[in-house]
Amino acid sequence: QVQLKESGPGLVKPSETLSLTCTVSGASITSTSYRWGWIRQSPGKGLAWIGNIQTSGRTDYNPSLRSQVNISVDMSKNEFSLKVTSVTAADTAVYFCARVRAVAAATSYLYYGMDVWGPGTPVIVS
């Protein structure tokens, strides 16, 4: 059974860098059928996509956050990470990591959704 688990500090000071890690168990992060993503949810709000990373190293980011975030992968540890720089109160949220199933097809790819999620970790900027 595939499981994802977020970890990192629950409290970050304004202007500092938030660093979170998502540890994957029950599956290899190197599979080319999957991408790995971060999503956040501000208190009482909806879901906001932060970005994804593929095992090739290619990253895709929410245009509104591109200058502030970085996602990386550590295949040796079967985990991927998120860094958010210069945080403000607006970055207070529950942060989720998720597995994205996207299988390469002839000229594009087939998308099967974000099929496994971590439980989420709350981060307060204060």
Place this chain on the structure above:
Amino acid sequence: EIVLTQSPGTLSLSPGDRATLSCRASQTISNAYLAWYQQRPGQAPRLLMYSASSRAAGVPDRFSGSGYGTDFTLTISGLAPEDFAVYYCQHYVDSVTFGPGTKVEVK
């Protein structure tokens, strides 16, 4: 950038009722990249549907999805107590967009 809008914002229904949730895209999108998620309070989202109409593993068949172009629908044929939650549609290409959500609450 694709913008997704969901309606209604809140749906007040009773157990056993049929729920019809709408997701509208700001421009034509492929069915292949439209998904639906359920989020119960205090929990992570759960994938319900992908490719607009394909149920994810373990999802009961009372959930169904349909639509094409700009208009998509998630239908719950008979609400079970555990179905009262917030539902999000999502569009995925290389960039990802979520709709604002529809809350299904007990009437």
